[in-house]
Amino acid sequence: TGVAGAERAWAEGHMAGLTIAASLGATIPPVALAQARRRLTGSARFAGVMQAMFAPRRAALAELSRQEETVICRCETVRNGKIEKTLQNNPFIQSASAVKLECRSGMGPCQGRYCEATVAARVAEVRKASIEASGYFNAHLPVKPVPLQDYRDIGGE
Structure with missing residues (x-):
């Protein structure tokens, strides 16, 4: 859900746990749900400030990355x-x-x-478009790394 702080993460996790428990047939007291909603709502203000403060400044990244030898993607x-x-x-x-x-x-x-924000900013600058128009990287499977052991287990060994 983004950078929102520990309180927001706790509130979201708590609400998710209550919701899952209710979907599995557990009886959740209305007071517990109301408290969880209040805590989630209360943490939203701080989360908004965190999102605004830590949002990448894509235009600034583009400006810093203009040199030919600047490493954009450290991993690759x-x-x-x-x-x-x-x-x-x-x-x-595009x-x-x-x-x-x-x-x-x-x-x-x-x-x-x-590197995503910088790549999008470079595309936007070269194509004379907005950074938002350059978009984000599409996710490709696997979405997260899978240990090789898991592949071996699929093979029945």
Whole structure:
């Protein structure tokens, strides 16, 4: 749900637990649900401030990433020069996700958590579009890393 602070995380987890318990047939006292809703609502104000303070400043990231040798994706060591050449050689690419597929940016262990905003900003600047129009990386399976042991277990060994 984003960066919202520990209180919001606790309130969301508590509400999720109550909801799951109720869906499984447990009787949840109305007072407990009301308290959980109040705590969730009360934490929303702080969460809004946290979201605003820690939202990536995509335009600023684009400005910092203009140099050819600037590493945009640390996991895959993709430099800005590679992104710029990809955009120059492929005028049909309009999204951060398309750059990801072409350059491997965002395909490392962090799955784009650190480079997505910068790649989108670079696409926006080169294409003279808004950063929002460049979009975000599309998720590809597996959405999270799967230990090799799990694949071995599927094979029946």
